[in-house]
Amino acid sequence: MSLDVSLANWFTRFTYRQRAVTCAVEPVCISPMTPADWPAVRAIYEEGVATGNSTFETSAPEWPAWDAAHRPDCRLVARQDGRVVGWTALTPISSRLAYAGVAEDSIYVAAAARGRGVGRTLLMALVGASEAAGIWTLQAGIFPENAASLALHRACGFQVVGRRRHISCHQGVWRDFMLLERRSALVGLNG
Numbered sequence: 001m002s003l004d005v006s007l008a009n010w011f012t013r014f015t016y017r018q019r020a021v022t023c024a025v026e027p028v029c030i031s032p033m034t035p036a037d038w039p040a041v042r043a044i045y046e047e048g049v050a051t052g053n054s055t056f057e058t059s060a061p062e063w064p065a066w067d068a069a070h071r072p073d074c075r076l077v078a079r080q081d082g083r084v085v086g087w088t089a090l091t092p093i094s095s096r097l098a099y100a101g102v103a104e105d106s107i108y109v110a111a112a113a114r115g116r117g118v119g120r121t122l123l124m125a126l127v128g129a130s131e132a133a134g135i136w137t138l139q140a141g142i143f144p145e146n147a148a149s150l151a152l153h154r155a156c157g158f159q160v161v162g163r164r165r166h167i168s169c170h171q172g173v174w175r176d177f178m179l180l181e182r183r184s185a186l187v188g189l190n191g
C-alpha cells in the first residue's frame, strides 16, 4: 500500500478485500467510527471493563472525554449485519514531536462476537490505517491474564517488550502489564 493513498480510498479497498474473503462465513465490514456509533462503542467498552482483565478503567467515559483522549483518525468499527460488534482506536503516547508516530491501541469486541476473527480483522485494519496516517510504532499494554488480547496482538505482528511489575492498582490489587509493540516496516524508515 502506498502511503499517499487517501484514508478514504484505503478504507474502501480494505472493506472490499475483507468482504471478498469473509463473505461465505460472516462478513465483517470495517469503517471509520462516527459519533453516531458511540452508544454501541461504549456498550462494548463496558463489556470489556466487566472482564476485569481489559483495562485499568472501571467504567466507560462519556463521549467528550473519550473523544478528547483519542486520535481523530484511526478510529474504526467492525460491523456484522449492520451492527457494531467491535471497535479500535489510538491514543497518542506523548505530545513530544519525537513520539508523533507512536500510539497505543485500544481494541474491544462485543462478548457475543469474540473468538470469530473480528478482533484480528479490526487490528489488521488499524495497522493499515495507522501506517497510512504516518504512525511508525503501535504499542499495547495488556494484562498478562488476557490471553485473547496477547494472542491477537502477537498474531498481528506485535512483540513483547517486557513486563511492567505492579504498574498500577486495579480494584485493590497491584497488577502487572505486558508492554507490546509493533514497528512498521513501511513508515519511519528515513531520517
Ligand SMILES: CC(C)(COP(=O)(O)OP(=O)(O)OC[C@H]1O[C@@H](n2cnc3c(N)ncnc32)[C@H](O)[C@@H]1OP(=O)(O)O)[C@@H](O)C(=O)NCCC(=O)NCCS
Residues within 6 Å of the ligand: 047, 048, 049, 051, 053, 054, 055, 107, 108, 109, 110, 113, 114, 115, 116, 117, 118, 119, 120, 121, 140, 141, 142, 143, 146, 147, 148, 149, 151, 152, 155
Ligand atoms: C481481545 C479481543 C479484542 C480479541 O478479539 P476476538 O475477536 O475475540 O479475537 P479473534 O477471534 O480475532 O482472535 C485473534 C487471535 O487470538 C486468538 N485468541 C482469541 N481468543 C483467545 C483466547 N481466549 N485464548 C487464546 N487465544 C485466543 C485466536 O486464536 C486468534 O489467533 P489466530 O488468528 O492466530 O488463530 C476480545 O477478546 C475482547 O474484546 N476482549 C475484551 C476486551 C479486551 O480485553 N480488549 C483488549 C484490551 S488490551
